[in-house]
Amino acid sequence: RLSPGERGGDWRSPPSVRNMALRELASLEKYLGLRKPNKYSTQGDKKTPVLQNNAAPPLLGLVTIACHLVKEAKRPELLGDSAESRAVVQQWLEYRVTKVDNCSKEDIKIILKDLNLYLQDRVFLAGNRFTVADVLMYYGLHPLIVDLTVQEKEQFTNVSRWFDHIQHHPGVRHHLPPVAVLRNRIYTSRHH
Template sequence: MAAVAELTLLEKSLGLNKGNKYNTHGERQIPVLQTNNGPNLIGLTTIAAHLVKQANKEYLLGSTAEEKAIVQQWLEYRVTQVDGHTNKDDIRILLKDLNSYLEDKVYLTGYNFTLADILLYYGLHRFIVMKVKHREVGDL
């Protein structure tokens, strides 16, 4: 269900007021979007890229061939490495690795804000909020 909420937020941030109806599929609750004139779109990153194109903001998918590849890399990272992790040690390693990667960068692709930044933020937000709440409770 979290992926559906993320796609709804993405729609709003892109200025799309389409109110797409999303379903989920399978045990892992993979989002599905029924398009008006085509097959269903399945998966968070596939649907997100479709929304970016609908909003005519293709620059969010990368401007150069290298940047496009990096965006795809991070979108894949999001669904293969971030989603589904709840183990505290795995999350700590994931955040530490990401922090190291970003040491000399402003955004995941370097200096340009992309869909990868948006979806990685959405995916990591729950861990960061959980960590902050845990610290607040521990400080009492």
């Protein structure tokens, strides 16, 4: 067995997990149409993303950096178009980093159940407008949704509908493979 140093990093998280936030930020840059890629690194045991800013101090954390990129791209509508929607966007960004990231197997069902209920009468997380919260929640939920069975996906129909909608939103799914979310059900007339 290799020691953490020999493997090139923290032994508690595989390379794919360590680099996920950095790939998400690079994909967000592409979605936003930012021409000059930023320089990222990670810091600490939890591999917190860091944006190296030439003129200013470095920015730390997925949410902080994502909001900075949205502002840099001059796309403020992605942060919400009213005080209320901006608060809802921030709420879901916080939910992403505090609940979804590093959740246990037991937590996954709770998260999906809560999200399924929330999305019952909504198209997007912040109501009827696509925001950066949809993008980052999609990125964060992707590894969880990939592992669900068809039956589990059918249990969470609102999450599945939202997830499929976001993965087909132009330019969002850069670094992630598509996920077959909903399959068409065929019923015979005697089951109605």
